[in-house]
Amino acid sequence: MVGNPSSVHTYGRIARAQIENARELVADTIGADPGRLVFTSGGTEANNLAITGTDRKIQLVSDIEHDSVLAASPKALRIPVDQTGIVNPSALDEILTRQNSPALVSVMLANNETGVIQPVAEITTVAHSHNALVHCDAVQALGKLPVDMAALGVDLMTVSAHKIGGPKGIGALAIHSRTEIGAQLVGGGQESRRRAGTENVSGAVGFAETCVEINKNQDEIDRILYLRNRFEKQLISEVPDIEIHGRGNPRLVNTSCVRLVGMPAEIQIIALDLAGVAVSAGAACSSGKVASSHVLTAMGVEPIAADESIRVSLGWATTEKEIEHATNAWLALYNQIQNKSGRTAA
Numbered sequence: 001m002v003g004n005p006s007s008v009h010t011y012g013r014i015a016r017a018q019i020e021n022a023r024e025l026v027a028d029t030i031g032a033d034p035g036r037l038v039f040t041s042g043g044t045e046a047n048n049l050a051i052t053g054t055d056r057k058i059q060l061v062s063d064i065e066h067d068s069v070l071a072a073s074p075k076a077l078r079i080p081v082d083q084t085g086i087v088n089p090s091a092l093d094e095i096l097t098r099q100n101s102p103a104l105v106s107v108m109l110a111n112n113e114t115g116v117i118q119p120v121a122e123i124t125t126v127a128h129s130h131n132a133l134v135h136c137d138a139v140q141a142l143g144k145l146p147v148d149m150a151a152l153g154v155d156l157m158t159v160s161a162h163k164i165g166g167p168k169g170i171g172a173l174a175i176h177s178r179t180e181i182g183a184q185l186v187g188g189g190q191e192s193r194r195r196a197g198t199e200n201v202s203g204a205v206g207f208a209e210t211c212v213e214i215n216k217n218q219d220e221i222d223r224i225l226y227l228r229n230r231f232e233k234q235l236i237s238e239v240p241d242i243e244i245h246g247r248g249n250p251r252l253v254n255t256s257c258v259r260l261v262g263m264p265a266e267i268q269i270i271a272l273d274l275a276g277v278a279v280s281a282g283a284a285c286s287s288g289k290v291a292s293s294h295v296l297t298a299m300g301v302e303p304i305a306a307d308e309s310i311r312v313s314l315g316w317a318t319t320e321k322e323i324e325h326a327t328n329a330w331l332a333l334y335n336q337i338q339n340k341s342g343r344t345a346a
Contacts, residue, residue: 018201061105
């Protein structure tokens with residue numbers, strides 16, 4: 001992988017072949033056209049390219065999108081979600097009806113904080129009836145449920161390697177044949193002039209190899225779902241006032257957004273970290289800050305409840321023993337609160 005894919009010598013041609021083989025594997029995994037899949041530095045860049053690269057001046061984004069979408073479209077109209085965290089296609093239809101020119105709509109496939117899966121195919125049908133383009137951030141969903149760009153009918157789709165156990169620093173934007181985008185990074189003809197800069201060959205190859213592996217992982221998905229359900233059921237059985245946000249909806253198998261009443265998220269994170277359990281509050285992309293979740297706020301969760309909520313994510317390497325340890329650590333924290341308040345733990 002020492003050659004530059006843009007070079008015509010032997011090593012360059014080998015690198016070019018590796019890039020194009022990786023492109024085909026990633027595209028095949030998500031039901032996209034390999035000739036219209038652009039490798040990027042990750043999901044954030046791919047989201048920015050999708051949002052800023054089209055010619056649509058009117059943009060609509062859901063209230064629960066990743067910060068890389070929200071920040072790329074600061075003047076966008078917001079599509080509300082209901083109290084369970086689902087984007088309402090009827091609300092989208094009403095907003096689009098009031099617009100006087102075609103728009104770009106961005107709705108993620110599954111939320112990164114609650115795991116709630118969105119009705120993207122239905123949203124796409126509504127958007128296309130108004131001649132709107134649809135971008136879907138599928139970063140969180142890839143590897144945990146089937147991701148098929150063609151079946152969803154979207155015009156632009158973002159994916160990233162590190163969320164499926166691949167290398168960090170590589171992602172991709174898939175572009176439908178009916179859609180064109182302008183480059184953000186210019187100064188070279190790479191990626192069909194959609195993204196200038198020497199390609200990350202090793203990253204692309206690693207991304208592709210990980211895609212090959214996730215296509216074999218149904219047993220792992222079932223195992224992770226079992227572990228998450230075990231974790232939640234034990235907490236529910238022992239903590240009467242526990243809240244699991246979005247629990248009534250279809251969710252990703254590895255995600256649980258839990259509220260411990262009376263204990264700020266920051267204290268939970270510190271206490272669990274000391275116990276060897278790594279959790280987060282809100283998105284992991286907040287540069288280490290513990291801030292109120294805009295996702296929970298959009299769902300109508302009261303500020304105090306949002307500030308007492310943490311996100312627990314299971315990985316491919318998570319074991320039953322680790323889930324038991326995490327559950328016991330969380331319950332120990334809960335019992336500590338009960339004892340301090342003078343109440344008897346359930």
